[in-house]
Amino acid sequence: MRARQSGEILTRIWEDWKKSVVSKVDVSDVIIAEVAGKAVGFASYKLDDATRIGIVDDNAVLPEYRGRGIGAQLLAQVLQLLEEAGMEFAQVSTGLDEPYAPARRMYERQGFEPLHRSVTYFKELAQRAG
Amino acid sequence: MTTNAPGIIIRQAVEADRETLIELIIQGFADVTVNRWREERYGIIGGRTWDEWKADDMRTIDVNNVVIAETDGKAVGFATLHVNEETRIGTVGNNAVLPEYRGRGIGGMLDARVLELIEEAGMKFAQVSTGLEDCYEPARRMYERQGFKELNRSIVYMMRLSERNKA
Numbered sequence: 001m002r003a004r005q006s007g008e009i010l011t012r013i014w015e016d017w018k019k020s021v022v023s024k025v026d027v028s029d030v031i032i033a034e035v036a037g038k039a040v041g042f043a044s045y046k047l048d049d050a051t052r053i054g055i056v057d058d059n060a061v062l063p064e065y066r067g068r069g070i071g072a073q074l075l076a077q078v079l080q081l082l083e084e085a086g087m088e089f090a091q092v093s094t095g096l097d098e099p100y101a102p103a104r105r106m107y108e109r110q111g112f113e114p115l116h117r118s119v120t121y122f123k124e125l126a127q128r129a130g
Numbered sequence: 131m132t133t134n135a136p137g138i139i140i141r142q143a144v145e146a147d148r149e150t151l152i153e154l155i156i157q158g159f160a161d162v163t164v165n166r167w168r169e170e171r172y173g174i175i176g177g178r179t180w181d182e183w184k185a186d187d188m189r190t191i192d193v194n195n196v197v198i199a200e201t202d203g204k205a206v207g208f209a210t211l212h213v214n215e216e217t218r219i220g221t222v223g224n225n226a227v228l229p230e231y232r233g234r235g236i237g238g239m240l241d242a243r244v245l246e247l248i249e250e251a252g253m254k255f256a257q258v259s260t261g262l263e264d265c266y267e268p269a270r271r272m273y274e275r276q277g278f279k280e281l282n283r284s285i286v287y288m289m290r291l292s293e294r295n296k297a
Binding site: 104110 | 249254279286
């Protein structure tokens with residue numbers, strides 16, 4: 001397995017992943033995890049030279065490749081890249097619901113500390129006549 | 131739904147309000163902003179204090195998306211909104227009331243007005259995020275009273291990169 005920066009593979013996974021999200025990310029800001037030449041995961045990140053806080057953004061590993069440390073390896077490499085790019089801090093957001101428990105454990109194992117917890121509310125507005 | 135506080139007027143913000151809005155966001159968020167907790171834990175970020183970072187939200191916003199609460203000609207609170215024509219989701223953004231004017235329904239009036247504006251803009255849904263920490267409890271109660279239902283909960287993590295645990 002290796003993680004690398006690659007425009008070619010990104011083009012291919014556009015068909016499989018959250019198109020609207022990935023397509024807004026600059027190619028150089030995404031790394032891909034490959035197993036035997038197959039892209040099985042990615043991690044994206046953003047730099048902010050004003051705050052020197054690097055954001056760990058969308059990242060995912062295909063379901064059948066989870067549980068073998070690929071996500072952690074992607075994260076470690078992103079943190080390394082953030083540091084090399086001159087960032088002083090890293091920040092990441094994830095869910096507090098149960099499906100995100102493995103992601104939270106991964107972030108905490110690599111040194112992330114909880115800063116803030118939030119809730120998002122939603123409502124349907126009354127439909128106007130006509 | 132909202133009990134109107136006596137003597138409070140809700141009005142559209144104008145460009146001349148910009149400095150007032152900057153003061154309001156700093157004073158209104160002093161006890162509840164993540165920017166400040168971040169600074170308390172990690173030190174000054176990027177050479178600017180938390181209030182300078184928070185003020186940026188008001189320096190850049192289109193005042194057409196801001197309403198102000200006034201009493202006796204004094205601005206005591208504000209609320210912001212964003213609309214997305216594609217998803218037809220309107221978002222209630224930054225909003226705050228000065229500490230000494232809280233507890234009398236001004237936030238509820240501001241929020242009700244913002245929801246009206248979101249609806250008038252043709253949005254089908256409204257969304258808002260707030261904190262789960264104790265200081266946000268009045269805000270959560272206000273949103274729940276206005277019919278918002280919980281969609282999801284999330285957490286923000288931070289670290290100093292030099293202190294990371296290398297895998």
